[in-house]
Amino acid sequence: MLQNLEIRVPSAVPRWGGAHFLVFRNLRVHTGGNPWTMAMYSIFEPILYLLAIGVGIGQLVGDVEGVDVPYAAFVAPGLLATAVMNSALHETMEGAFVKFTQERFYQSILFTPVSLTGIVVGEVAWAVLRGFVTALGFLLVITVFGLVSWSNAVITAAGTLLVAFAFGSAGLAVTTRIRTWSDFQYVQLVLLPMFLFATTFYPVTVYPRPVQVIVETLPLYHAIQLLRGCALGQLGSGMIVSVVYLLVLGALGLVVARRQWARIMLH
Amino acid sequence: MPMFLREFSSWMLRYRRTWKSTIVISVANPLLFLVAIGAGLGQLVDPSSLGGLTYLEFFAPGILAAAAMQNAYIEAAFVVHGSLRQDKSYLVAAATPLEPRDIMAGHMLFMAFRIGTSALAFAAVMAALGATRSPWAVLTVPAALLTGMAFAAPLAAWTVTVGRFGALNTVFRFVLMPMYLFSGTFFGIETLPDWLRPLAYVLPLWHGVDLCRTLSLGTATLLTSAIHVGYLAALTAGGVAVALVTYRRHIHV
Numbered sequence: 401m402l403q404n405l406e407i408r409v410p411s412a413v414p415r416w417g418g419a420h421f422l423v424f425r426n427l428r429v430h431t432g433g434n435p436w437t438m439a440m441y442s443i444f445e446p447i448l449y450l451l452a453i454g455v456g457i458g459q460l461v462g463d464v465e466g467v468d469v470p471y472a473a474f475v476a477p478g479l480l481a482t483a484v485m486n487s488a489l490h491e492t493m494e495g496a497f498v499k500f501t502q503e504r505f506y507q508s509i510l511f512t513p514v515s516l517t518g519i520v521v522g523e524v525a526w527a528v529l530r531g532f533v534t535a536l537g538f539l540l541v542i543t544v545f546g547l548v549s550w551s552n553a554v555i556t557a558a559g560t561l562l563v564a565f566a567f568g569s570a571g572l573a574v575t576t577r578i579r580t581w582s583d584f585q586y587v588q589l590v591l592l593p594m595f596l597f598a599t600t601f602y603p604v605t606v607y608p609r610p611v612q613v614i615v616e617t618l619p620l621y622h623a624i625q626l627l628r629g630c631a632l633g634q635l636g637s638g639m640i641v642s643v644v645y646l647l648v649l650g651a652l653g654l655v656v657a658r659r660q661w662a663r664i665m666l667h
Numbered sequence: 668m669p670m671f672l673r674e675f676s677s678w679m680l681r682y683r684r685t686w687k688s689t690i691v692i693s694v695a696n697p698l699l700f701l702v703a704i705g706a707g708l709g710q711l712v713d714p715s716s717l718g719g720l721t722y723l724e725f726f727a728p729g730i731l732a733a734a735a736m737q738n739a740y741i742e743a744a745f746v747v748h749g750s751l752r753q754d755k756s757y758l759v760a761a762a763t764p765l766e767p768r769d770i771m772a773g774h775m776l777f778m779a780f781r782i783g784t785s786a787l788a789f790a791a792v793m794a795a796l797g798a799t800r801s802p803w804a805v806l807t808v809p810a811a812l813l814t815g816m817a818f819a820a821p822l823a824a825w826t827v828t829v830g831r832f833g834a835l836n837t838v839f840r841f842v843l844m845p846m847y848l849f850s851g852t853f854f855g856i857e858t859l860p861d862w863l864r865p866l867a868y869v870l871p872l873w874h875g876v877d878l879c880r881t882l883s884l885g886t887a888t889l890l891t892s893a894i895h896v897g898y899l900a901a902l903t904a905g906g907v908a909v910a911l912v913t914y915r916r917h918i919h920v
Binding site: 444452459460585588589592601602607 | 692699710712716717722849
């Protein structure tokens with residue numbers, strides 16, 4: 401069936417499967433339209449957390465073991481990673497679910513020259529863009545507050561692209577398994593503990609060794625490791641592990657999403 | 668059976684089917700915060716900065732009150748909005764001998780049930796983790812219930828008048844969320860800058876947090892507790908009074 405569709409309109413299929421059409425469309429349709437309004441909305445909550453936890457609890461926390469920076473500077477990259485993750489996931493999870501079930505957007509796309517690969521790649525690219533806009537807004541605020549230097553902020557911005565890619569594409573793969581709105585409760589049941597335990601608020605050394613091993617398997621842990629290393633200018637060889645982890649997660653998500661979508665939409 | 672109890676019993680009947688999914692947000696959410704922040708971050712906090720308290724002892728009663736507010740928001744904003752404008756169960760009830768005031772009272776009784784049972788579960792875990800210091804901690808459950816109702820009643824009164832769903836999210840994001848973070852839940856408001864502190868004293872959540880905290884630690888005094896209870900009770904009563912009017916206006920079109 402898939403072959404049929406693509407053979408029927410071979411000359412009309414754009415080079416990248418039409419992924420860019422999807423990105424343009426999403427940009428236009430997005431509530432608010434203006435990317436800076438989007439960024440404002442996405443960074444409001446992490447900035448509040450930064451003020452309350454970074455500054456408020458920072459006063460209670462003495463020296464964090466193994467961290468030679470103010471507590472707020474330690475927490476900021478963790479909250480940045482979480483904000484980027486949430487932005488990217490929001491597009492490929494709830495966003496994609498609405499487009500599939502309520503708007504029937506993907507079903508109608510099938511009748512255009514945009515291919516299935518184009519849909520999947522386009523949605524992930526959109527999620528990356530969305531996560532990146534959030535990241536720029538957040539980074540601007542923490543750089544102005546002096547929690548990260550301007551040069552480190554640039555490297556961190558590049559890192560957030562990878563984080564958005566990993567979560568956006570993994571999210572799209574998971575969405576193919578979501579049946580009803582209440583299934584998102586189970587997603588929350590995974591995301592919330594991950595947010596709280598993946599070293600957002602304190603270093604992994606707080607935990608006993610067996611717990612550390614579990615924490616180190618979490619995707620958000622690697623996102624935080626990467627961004628914290630970049631933001632604090634502590635680039636180490638251990639970050640390669642995190643980069644590879646996120647790349648593999650993103651690639652795996654793309655492959656699974658592409659296969660599942662073909663199964664759901666073309667039967 | 669009084670009329671409003673019929674409305675209440677219909678909510679309870681529905682709850683038998685949906686209670687599982689409420690566990691995630693109303694019980695698991697605050698418990699995870701309790702474990703992660705209280706136990707993990709607590710290791711970094713020097714007890715001397717909290718006057719000899721462990722961070723868990725300080726934080727747990729605060730998050731108990733904050734969770735009551737969050738549960739109140741879910742029940743009084745989302746559910747009330749849905750009952751009037753999506754599944755329209757309010758309008759269905761209004762077609763029976765139930766009056767708007769019965770619908771309001773029955774639903775608020777159900778909100779109290781939800782907030783109270785969640786607080787009870789939470790307080791039991793708190794006590795089991797050794798986060799309480801005084802037998803007075805038993806009273807944190809009614810205190811959290813009162814805190815929740817101080818939000819639920821005014822919120823419900825307002826929500827029945829709201830047409831646009833997005834307005835509910837805006838209130839959560841720009842009113843309740845900042846309140847959650849700056850009402851002394853995570854750190855004492857004494858550390859706020861001087862110009863900001865008077866604002867915190869006005870916030871209803873601070874009164875709930877301080878009431879729960881002083882009860883849990885056994886440092887409650889009669890006067891401050893009376894002020895807290897009075898303020899929260901006044902908000903609840905005010906909310907109910909306004910809800911009597913708004914429910915009638917928006918249900919009996």
